[in-house]
Amino acid sequence: MPFEPVSRVEEITLFKNISPGDIHLILQSAHQKRMDAEEFFFLQDDPAEAFYILTSGKVRLTQYTADGQQLLLRVIVPVTPFGAVALADHERYPVSAQAMESCTAVVWSKSAIQQLLIRFPQLAMNAVKILAEHVQEFQQRFTEIATQRVERRLARMILRLAHQTGVKTPRGVEVNLPLSRQDLAEMVGTTLYTVSRILSQWESQGLIHAGREKMIILYPHGLVKIAEEET
Amino acid sequence: MPFEPVSRVEEITLFKNISPGDIHLILQSAHQKRMDAEEFFFLQDDPAEAFYILTSGKVRLTQYTADGQQLLLRVIVPVTPFGAVALADHERYPVSAQAMESCTAVVWSKSAIQQLLIRFPQLAMNAVKILAEHVQEFQQRFTEIATQRVERRLARMILRLAHQTGVKTPRGVEVNLPLSRQDLAEMVGTTLYTVSRILSQWESQGLIHAGREKMIILYPHGLVKIAEEET
DNA sequence: CGAATTCTTTGCGCCATCGCAAGAATGGTT
DNA sequence: AACCATTCTTGCGATGGCGCAAAGAATTCG
Numbered sequence: 001m002p003f004e005p006v007s008r009v010e011e012i013t014l015f016k017n018i019s020p021g022d023i024h025l026i027l028q029s030a031h032q033k034r035m036d037a038e039e040f041f042f043l044q045d046d047p048a049e050a051f052y053i054l055t056s057g058k059v060r061l062t063q064y065t066a067d068g069q070q071l072l073l074r075v076i077v078p079v080t081p082f083g084a085v086a087l088a089d090h091e092r093y094p095v096s097a098q099a100m101e102s103c104t105a106v107v108w109s110k111s112a113i114q115q116l117l118i119r120f121p122q123l124a125m126n127a128v129k130i131l132a133e134h135v136q137e138f139q140q141r142f143t144e145i146a147t148q149r150v151e152r153r154l155a156r157m158i159l160r161l162a163h164q165t166g167v168k169t170p171r172g173v174e175v176n177l178p179l180s181r182q183d184l185a186e187m188v189g190t191t192l193y194t195v196s197r198i199l200s201q202w203e204s205q206g207l208i209h210a211g212r213e214k215m216i217i218l219y220p221h222g223l224v225k226i227a228e229e230e231t
Numbered sequence: 232m233p234f235e236p237v238s239r240v241e242e243i244t245l246f247k248n249i250s251p252g253d254i255h256l257i258l259q260s261a262h263q264k265r266m267d268a269e270e271f272f273f274l275q276d277d278p279a280e281a282f283y284i285l286t287s288g289k290v291r292l293t294q295y296t297a298d299g300q301q302l303l304l305r306v307i308v309p310v311t312p313f314g315a316v317a318l319a320d321h322e323r324y325p326v327s328a329q330a331m332e333s334c335t336a337v338v339w340s341k342s343a344i345q346q347l348l349i350r351f352p353q354l355a356m357n358a359v360k361i362l363a364e365h366v367q368e369f370q371q372r373f374t375e376i377a378t379q380r381v382e383r384r385l386a387r388m389i390l391r392l393a394h395q396t397g398v399k400t401p402r403g404v405e406v407n408l409p410l411s412r413q414d415l416a417e418m419v420g421t422t423l424y425t426v427s428r429i430l431s432q433w434e435s436q437g438l439i440h441a442g443r444e445k446m447i448i449l450y451p452h453g454l455v456k457i458a459e460e461e462t
Numbered sequence: 463c464g465a466a467t468t469c470t471t472t473g474c475g476c477c478a479t480c481g482c483a484a485g486a487a488t489g490g491t492t
Numbered sequence: 493a494a495c496c497a498t499t500c501t502t503g504c505g506a507t508g509g510c511g512c513a514a515a516g517a518a519t520t521c522g
Contacts, residue, residue, distance in 0.1 A: 063370060066459070069378045073370055085367070088360035094367045117356055124355035125348055129319035131362035136316070136325045138369035139294060139304060145376050146420030147300045150509070180469065189377025194509060196471055212469060212518055228297070381479070412500065422480060427501055443488055443499060463522105470517070480507080487500070492493105 008079050009053060009106065014126045026116055026123065030106045041083070041097040041105070048086040048093050051113045054078050057103025058177065061095040062186075072186035075100070075177060077165055084134070086110045087117065087127055100178060145189045151198050153188040155227040158208075162217055172209070172218040180213050239310050240284060240337065245357045257347055257354065261337045272314070272328040272336070279317040279324050282344045285309050288334025289408065292326040293417075303417040306331070306408060308396055315365070317341045318348065318358050331409060376420045382429050384419040386458040389439075393448055403440070403449040411444050 009015065015023050033052075035041060041052060044063060059076040073095055076082045085091040086108075108116070117124040144153055158175065166173040181192040181199070188195075199210045207222040208215055217223060240246065246254050264283075266272060272283060275294060290307040304326055307313045316322040317339075339347070348355040375384055389406065397404040412423040412430070419426075430441045438453040439446055448454060 063374050065374055065378055067378075069374075071374045071377055073373070085363045088356070088363045091360070091363060094370055114356070117359070118352040121349040121352050121355060124352060124359065125319070125345070128348070128355060128358050128362060129322075131359060131366060132316045132319040132322060135362055135365045135369060138366060138373055139325055142304070142369055142373050142376065142420075143294050143296055143300075143302045145373065146302055146417075147296055147298075181471095182469085186377075189373070191510060192470085193472085193511065197509095200471070210470095411498090423500085424481065424502085425479060427499095428479095431501070441500095465520100465522085467520070468518085471515085473514095474512090476510080476512105477507100478509090480505105482504090482506105484503095485501085488498080489496105490498095491496080 009055070012053070012079050012081070013130055014053070014081055014123070016122075016126055018120060018122050018126075022120060026120065027106065029112045029116065030108045033105050033107045035099040035103045035105070037099055037101045039099050041099070042093050044094065044096045045092050048083065048088075048091045049110050050083060051081065051086040051108045051110070052083045052097075052105045053081045055104045055106055058100040059103060059105075060098050060100050060183075062098065063095045070186055071189070072183050074187075075161070075164070075179075081130065084127065084131060087113060087131075089114075150188060150190045150194055152227055154184065154190075154195060154198055155223045157184065157188050158215070158217070159220070159223055159227055162220070166217070169216070172216045173220060175215045175217065178213045240286070243284070243310050243312070244361055245284070245312055245354070247353075247357055249351060249353050249357075253351060257351065258337065260343045260347065261339045264336050264338045266330040266334045266336070268330055268332045270330050272330070273324050275325065275327045276323050279314065279319075279322045280341045281314060282312065282317040282339045282341070283314045283328075283336045284312045286335045286337055289331040290334060291329050291331050291414075293329065294326045301417055302420075303414050305418075306392070306395070306410075312361065315358065315362060318344060318362075320345075381419060381421045381425055383458055385415065385421075385426060385429055386454045388415065388419050389446070389448070390451070390454055390458055393451070397448070400447070403447045404451060406446045406448065409444045 009027070010020065010023055015026070018026070033041075035057070041059065042048075042050070054076050055078055057078070059082060061073045061076060061082065063071045063073055065071070076097070082097060083093065085093060117127065144156065161177060161179075162173050162175050165176045167176050168174075181195045185192045185195045199208065199215075202208045202222075203210055205222070207219050208217050240258070241251065241254055246257070249257070266288070272290065273279075273281070285307050286309055288309070290313060292304045292307060292313065294302045294304050296302070307328070313328060314324065316324060348358065375387065392408060392410075393404050393406050396407045398407050399405075412426045416423045416426045430439065430446075433439045433453075434441055436453070438450050439448050441447075
């Protein structure tokens with residue numbers, strides 16, 4: 001089972017303080033999966049039966065509410081684990097995971113990953129750490145949405161995305177994700193109209209250059225200011 | 232070290248599938264702590280150095296934002312663990328934990344709990360499960376606040392609280408928590424004015440009886456309807 | 463290459479929620 | 493019993509953000 005992505009996988013939090021030999025063992029009980037754009041790794045409310053680490057492509061994690069509204073909770077980029085609920089027993093996925101483009105991932109079945117957690121306690125500890133970070137992130141985002149204006153939330157989100165996948169180009173920092181206004185709106189908890197208006201305003205101020213499903217940050221400091229300044 | 236609360240502690244998720252003997256061992260490396268009302272178990276941004284299980288009293292978990300706003304993220308009742316970030320390395324508490332009344336708790340130091348996680352892998356798996364549930368809860372609340380009106384969010388929150396600590400009385404279900412309008416507002420992400428207005432309205436409809444820092448649900452079904460009905 | 467589809471922008475009216483301010487209610491204190 | 497400190501209520505004006513509708517780009521596809 002050839003694993004070119006191993007070299008990068010080794011560096012991630014999940015495998016911290018685990019010897020290369022053990023990592024190799026752990027990876028041996030995984031298999032690879034590829035997905036075409038738009039395909040679903042899993043759907044919300046499915047029994048959580050597999051745990052993934054994305055090795056290429058991009059994945060969107062979406063939650064829909066009882067009344068049909070959708071929320072884009074996060075975008076997964078390589079090399080990030082997702083479907084971590086499968087680490088716990090008897091859970092269902094709280095989100096749907098959809099490939100935004102063609103993707104590859106390393107996959108463990110629930111039973112495999114649970115055996116690994118018992119066999120390699122450090123792995124369990126790392127998983128705890130990852131989940132603890134997720135809890136923090138969502139507490140934080142909950143706090144933000146409860147207390148801050150849309151403009152600030154959007155600025156923060158774009159900076160976060162730029163941090164995740166930003167690429168420096170001569171013109172500025174390019175956010176390398178095909179996100180529509182609707183997607184951005186779902187991420188910060190607003191409507192596509194409001195997002196569109198704010199982006200237009202920023203564009204007229206020379207802060208960004210926003211095109212269809214892409215965006216270049218011309219003046220990051222301006223966004224930082226919006227994201228942090230009081231009021 | 233006498234542990235009257237042990238009997239109840241044994242039932243919680245954290246100790247599931249762990250033998251009574253092992254639980255006893257685990258509890259032996261804890262110590263007890265008592266706190267007076269208003270005292271802090273820990274403050275936000277403190278290094279996470281201890282992990283707690285509340286055995287009596289009530290604890291509020293609060294997060295404050297850079298600009299000084301406060302959010303009441305949750306109320307801890309017995310027998311619930313809190314400070315779970317201490318399970319992970321090098322973390323800081325993302326919230327402050329303050330006793331709402333005089334409290335007792337079982338406490339493990341970070342080093343103790345980490346040794347236990349290694350020694351009892353099932354403990355680590357249970358911790359993973361608990362954290363996974365927290366992630367879900369906040370994803371859910373994030374989604375709610377992003378898509379639903381205040382009235383519905385408040386109805387949901389009150390039902391949740393009633394579920395946690397509700398006591399049936401001849402007059403209705405009494406929510407046994409000293410929460411001010413401000414507290415409720417922070418929990419659902421609104422202002423105390425709006426909470427007050429909504430509660431007044433519900434009171435005039437005969438759904439609840441709301442007093443100063445207390446409340447009795449007279450007609451739970453009415454709240455459920457508000458919490459679930461579409462629109 | 464042109465039509466169909468999807469995504470984006472923006473004017474406009476609307477309303478849920480905010481937040482001040484002032485006064486009322488409640489509970490504790492001496 | 494009178495007082496003080498909180499907490500709660502409610503009128504009122506202000507407004508951020510919503511969401512329809514229609515027109516304008518950018519892509520996709522046949």
